[in-house]
Amino acid sequence: MTTALLSDAAIDALHRTLALQRQAFQAAPFPSLADRRRDLKALRLALQRWQDPLARAMSEDFGRRSESECKMLDVLGPALQIDHALAHLRRWMRSERRGVDWMFLGNRARVVYQPKGVVGVIAAWNFPVVESVGPLVTAIAAGNRVMIKMSEFSPRCTEVLRRMLAEVFAADQVAVFDGGVEVGRAFAGLPLDHVVFTGSPAVGREIMRAASVNLTPVTLELGGKSPAIVGRSAAMGTVARSIAHGKLFNSGQACVAPDYALVPPERIAEFVAATVREFQRMVPDPVQDPHYTSMASERHADRVRELLVDAVAKGASVTSCGAGDGGRIIPLQIVTGVSPQMRIMQEELFNPILPVLACDSIDEAVAFVTARPRPLALYYYGNDSGEARRLTRDVPAGGMTINDWAWHVFQCDLPFGGSGNSGMGSWRGPEGFRALSHAKSVFTVRRWFPIHLFRPPYGSHIQQLIM
Numbered sequence: 001m002t003t004a005l006l007s008d009a010a011i012d013a014l015h016r017t018l019a020l021q022r023q024a025f026q027a028a029p030f031p032s033l034a035d036r037r038r039d040l041k042a043l044r045l046a047l048q049r050w051q052d053p054l055a056r057a058m059s060e061d062f063g064r065r066s067e068s069e070c071k072m073l074d075v076l077g078p079a080l081q082i083d084h085a086l087a088h089l090r091r092w093m094r095s096e097r098r099g100v101d102w103m104f105l106g107n108r109a110r111v112v113y114q115p116k117g118v119v120g121v122i123a124a125w126n127f128p129v130v131e132s133v134g135p136l137v138t139a140i141a142a143g144n145r146v147m148i149k150m151s152e153f154s155p156r157c158t159e160v161l162r163r164m165l166a167e168v169f170a171a172d173q174v175a176v177f178d179g180g181v182e183v184g185r186a187f188a189g190l191p192l193d194h195v196v197f198t199g200s201p202a203v204g205r206e207i208m209r210a211a212s213v214n215l216t217p218v219t220l221e222l223g224g225k226s227p228a229i230v231g232r233s234a235a236m237g238t239v240a241r242s243i244a245h246g247k248l249f250n251s252g253q254a255c256v257a258p259d260y261a262l263v264p265p266e267r268i269a270e271f272v273a274a275t276v277r278e279f280q281r282m283v284p285d286p287v288q289d290p291h292y293t294s295m296a297s298e299r300h301a302d303r304v305r306e307l308l309v310d311a312v313a314k315g316a317s318v319t320s321c322g323a324g325d326g327g328r329i330i331p332l333q334i335v336t337g338v339s340p341q342m343r344i345m346q347e348e349l350f351n352p353i354l355p356v357l358a359c360d361s362i363d364e365a366v367a368f369v370t371a372r373p374r375p376l377a378l379y380y381y382g383n384d385s386g387e388a389r390r391l392t393r394d395v396p397a398g399g400m401t402i403n404d405w406a407w408h409v410f411q412c413d414l415p416f417g418g419s420g421n422s423g424m425g426s427w428r429g430p431e432g433f434r435a436l437s438h439a440k441s442v443f444t445v446r447r448w449f450p451i452h453l454f455r456p457p458y459g460s461h462i463q464q465l466i467m
């Protein structure tokens, strides 16, 4: 009963905030360049001021999360995005002159990028600031109001973020909500003007279904199994350093972490030995190292163990890159002898397990990856430009880094998003600005233009125009 009452109050607060923001938007539907820049600058200063409490809160939510990684990704990421928006906003906002069809020559056609209104943002728990403040930056740059629904797994971070954002924005411009699935459902069902969702493909489908009732457009940042393809020409030291880093960053709890590796069969032993070595060089003692992140909950840690038990029961071998604590600290687990029937190849991992599969050629790699749902990220290691070109052109994936992992995600001028099962749209860079704006076509008819020729009574000239 208490829970139901609480939820009713939470749901009521969502509706009241939407009404408040909508009213404020209608009163000021096109914030000036100066206003948007002022807000972005204030947000950047707030991120700087609040970086320590934010990092501490994120770490406490996880049990232990590397505070350096928190700052590097969750604070620096949105700060760089603000710098990029400040540098390009004038150009993004400018209306664009377009051509007119020959029979309308002399008139004026242009596209004006209008703010959409109230943008809803639903964040996951793994990079809670990037997934909330990132879309917020673009939404503010595009002149919108923003309602943010954080994950139930990041309560301390939500609280700090709420206080930080309240310093910069009034509730009729930006508001933060917590709550679990029930609040998420109510949020997705609001008649918002756009929803940006970060989370799993399964929940992404629910969000899209709920948004369709109001014809609310969606940007879906989802997950998937991102392959690391190791070519014969690759330098194994570079490959191992990169993949070990990709799996130890946030302990693999990253949507773009390499999910599995495809390695030439004769190089698998060398790959495993080098990856163990590189992991141990970066994290000699996972249990004691404050920069090695724990699984976000007991449930997530138990899932790692269940996946390994399933793989071993089906014939796989596991090489652990170090000692864990038997609880939520789990070092990288490299799995060989993998078959596609194992759960580790059926589910997105989102943890420090790395399945390694033998792959004899680039054709085999392309066939393997394209037979599966489209990944969010694709990694190629090697110096064969033909192979790199083949993967770039022929494998649909959200994005791609060649000879390392994830760096395409850090480039503010590149769109970041998925394809197919890994998502649609992007909230970042120029593409993000356009996604969170309405491209309004504006056609101005000159007074002298003989527009009456297109009205009845129609003359024979209509026929002549067609010829």
Ligand code: NAD
Pocket (backbone or CB within 6 Å): 122, 123, 124, 125, 126, 127, 131, 149, 150, 151, 152, 179, 180, 181, 183, 184, 185, 186, 188, 198, 199, 200, 201, 203, 204, 206, 207, 220, 221, 222, 223, 224, 254, 255, 348, 350, 376, 418, 423
């Ligand atoms: P999730 O889908 O379970 O939850 C995401 C958010 O949706 C949370 O705020 C949650 O409260 C809310 N939610 C859950 N069920 C809902 C429902 N039925 N209706 C409305 N809202 C609901 O995902 P998660 O476990 O928080 O995050 C892990 C997933 O997110 C992975 O698949 C990962 O790859 C993906 N991810 C993607 C990106 C990206 O940028 N593409 C970034 C991080 C994580």
